[in-house]
Amino acid sequence: MRFAIYGTGGMGREVAPIAADQLVAEEISYLSDDRPDIVFVDDSENAPTVCNGLPVISFRQLQSSEHRTRKIIAAVGDGRIRKKIEDRCIAADLQIASLTAKTARIFGGVAVGAGSVLCDFTTVTSNIKIGKSFQANVYSYVMHDCVIGDYVTFAPRVCCNGNVHIGDFAYVGAGAMFIQGTRDRPLIIGEGAVVGMGAVVLKSVAPYTVVVGNPARLVKTLHRPD
Incomplete structure (x- = not known):
């Protein structure tokens, strides 16, 4: 086996x-x-x-x-x-x-940690650093100059535009979209944050919070694990 x-x-x-x-x-x-x-x-x-x-x-x-x-x-x-x-x-x-589907695309200057899964039709473009055990479900993409932590989960069709930094253990629901950050001011999604399905994230999200809607708004603060 x-x-x-x-x-x-x-x-x-x-x-x-x-x-x-x-x-x-x-x-x-x-x-x-x-x-x-x-x-x-x-x-x-x-x-x-x-x-x-x-x-x-x-x-x-x-x-x-x-x-x-x-x-x-x-x-x-x-x-x-x-x-x-x-x-x-x-x-x-x-x-x-790690697993990468045949239809997934990875461009240049990308580092992906062990245990990661890139499902069908996912795209990871250029100069991106991804931590351990990242899961990107079908049709999700990660654009240039992003930094993604360990154990982050993307549901299907997550749109992560460039210069977004995502903390460890964050969860992003299906169809959520992140506005592009800049090199000097990246959009930051905090550790353990939950971004709801279809959310349109226009500003940074604090650690261990839940945001939903268009534009994404805070609806809950989560317990921070010890």
């Missing part, structure tokens, strides 16, 4: 075909025996045994010699849960993988 996907929820099921395509591209998708190339990992009480035609195993089974893999990805939408999963995997000496 070559690849494990931690999570059988929506994100896990969506990234499985990307993982299959990537294994084919790396020419390691076929083994000499009958073991599957990709498995799901799910420790929940009511976990299925099969998900979309792929086996589902526990984390303990994953660590056994029979199922030992070289690569795993945390395929859940919540950034803090992703971090907990990745910390557990690293402690178990598993390699955190």
Whole structure:
């Protein structure tokens, strides 16, 4: 078995075909025996045994010699849960993988951290720094000179224009748009901020706040984790 996907929820099921395509591209998708190339990992009480035609195993089974893999990805939408999963995997000496769909585009001068997922039709343009375990769902884009922290999540069709800085663990809902910042005054989305679906963000967003609407406005302040 070559690849494990931690999570059988929506994100896990969506990234499985990307993982299959990537294994084919790396020419390691076929083994000499009958073991599957990709498995799901799910420790929940009511976990299925099969998900979309792929086996589902526990984390303990994953660590056994029979199922030992070289690569795993945390395929859940919540950034803090992703971090907990990745910390557990690293402690178990598993390699955190990244996935990039065949239709995704990455231009020059881009650095993307381990554990990231770029889904179909996403675009990351020029001179961009992205941290660990970034998730960009379908049709999202990140434009020039952006800085994105660790464990940030973009739902589908997020429009992140140039010179935007996004803090760790921020979540951006489907169809949200960020006005372009400048090199001297980037638009800043604070750590742990939540930007609601369809929001049009025209000014910086404070850490651990929720903004919604057009223009985006503050509706809630979140508890800051210890």
